Amino acid sequence: MNELYKVDTQDPVGEVWLLSDFQNMRTELCEGERCIYPNDLTKTLFHKDLPRFPLLVKYICANDWLSVQVHPDDELAKSLEGDPWGKNECWYFLQKGRIAAGITRQEKPLEDLRNGDLRILTPERGDLACLQAGTVHSLGPGSKVIEIQQASDMTYRIYDWGRGRELHLDKARVATKAAASAIVIEEMRKFDWKYFSIELTKKVEGSGIVITLSEVPELHVLIDDREEFSEEALLVRPGSFWSELL
Incomplete structure (x- = not known):
């Protein structure tokens, strides 16, 4: 990604936000010399006034396992964070990849969960993985995906491979739906979801x-x-x- 996007940094770039309306990360949408922001199109596309443009689109390349994490659903996002909605997401695979998603050893405490305690999936190019909020998951090395999600930046990290970032175990315990797992649609042509x-x-x-x-x-x-x-x-x-x- 550093080469593709001509970013000269020591640390590798792992994701690019293709469409975002978050503060300081707002995408400019330009036609000729005229540029607007996603929120300017919210009512036109969604036929309703909303707090922000409600979808976020990313391009992600994972060289290593990403953090084991979980996202809150719509109800929990409102009660716990005061946010208008949670974070349900889909990954469209641009090449064969790996996912750890869904707890297989439910007797283990959440703080002890590792990838080996999750269901391992290997989607092929053209497959779509749908992850409802509450699914404990991690994206694996070699994965290159287009991520489409509700516009939420709420991620509760459970385990982060010693990278030193903050964990959010108390909130993760509340958000986790132990029976939830990823749904993989092979060779996706069309997928309809309420989001x-x-x-x-x-x-x-x-x-x-x-x-x-x-x-x-x-x-x-x-x-x-x-x-x-x-x-x-x-x-x-x-x-x-x-x-x-x-």
Whole structure:
């Protein structure tokens, strides 16, 4: 990623935020000389005023196992963090990868969980892994994914391989759903979820978010438009959750 994005740092870049409306991480969406931010399109795409643009899209390359972590669901995010929604996410695999997701040894205390206590999955290129909030998980080495999620930065780390970052065991205990695991859709063509739908397509009509699957992925936001891409891309459209959100 350092080479692809021409970032000259000693530490490797592990992820790029392709679409974000978080403070200090706001994506500029430009057409010619005119640039706007994602939140300027929230009502147009989601037909509702929301606290921020509700989806976050990342490009992630993992050289090592990422932290063992869990995210809060929508109800817990409101009660525990005062946030409008939780963090449900999907990973579209650009090459064969590895996931540790879902507790297989439920008798172990949460603070003692390691990857060997989780279900190990090896998605292939073109597979989609869906992780509902509450699933204890980790993304493995060699994985290259497009991550599409609710726009939330709430991550409760359980174990971090001695990297020295803060752990959040008390909140993780509350957020963890012991029976939850990843759902893998092999050779995904279309996936519908209440948070968003994802479709593999070359032709786009109407409105939506498009992520190209090139070596350096590009993100386009289309509003009442029509576009055809040379290669298949991921088309993301809002789900029913946003219109029903109080």
